Amino acid sequence: MKTFLRLLAATALLVAGSFLVPSPDPASAAAAVGVPGCRNADLHARYRATDNGAGHRYGKIVLTNVSTHSCRTGGFGGLSYVGGGDGTQIGAPATREGTATSFVLAPGQRAVSRVDEVVADLYDAATCRPRAVDGFRVYVPNATRSQFIVHRTRGCLNPAVHLISHTAYRKVG
Structure with missing residues (x-):
């Protein structure tokens, strides 16, 4: 019984520890102090298709500090x-997936948001109302333009049909 209780306690500690969020790197946090937020004009957006299959098309929105x-x-922008x-x-x-972090982009550095598109033709035309x-339309994080x-491609006019999802932006490299 003691062995079982020790194993149970060790498992509880392991599981509890897996939910802890690591604290930010102090050097990174210090470097971000005083760095202005990226404006829409600071970042150039482009799309790159990566894969497709089973009624989905995958790609990524790449933001480059120009x-x-x-x-x-960092975090989520808007996508539609x-x-x-x-x-x-x-x-x-687009539906937002994952968690957001903040980071600094030097000139020329990039951030990526992974995109998953469901093919509109999978939906009944009366439900989808294809167009x-x-x-x-891409909004960089914290921008109004x-x-x-x-x-x-083809989309669904019906706002109840969610064809696009994307992840929070992550710094590349």
Whole structure:
């Protein structure tokens, strides 16, 4: 019985420890003090397709610091389909997945958000109300202006159908 209780206690400590969130690196936190937040004009957005299968298309939104200074960013931006030739939003915005962190991007450095798109043709046409999509509207984290990325596909006008999900931005490298 003692062996069982010790094993139970050790398992409880192991499980409890797996839920702890590591504290930020003090050097990184100190470096971020006084670094301005990235503005929309500081970051250039592009999309890169990576894979597809089983009714999904996968890719990533890449943000590159095109400014001459370091800036702080991280977390989620906004992502949605737009169409109609005039930037009208098509359907629901992207669902956010994962947890967010903050980081500093030096000039030329990149951040990535992984994107998962469900193929609209998998839905019943009456439910989906399919529409042509011209591309993505991308809001960089904490920005109020958006960027447009050409990405021709089909979306669902019905905002109850969620075709896109994306992860929080992570620094590359």
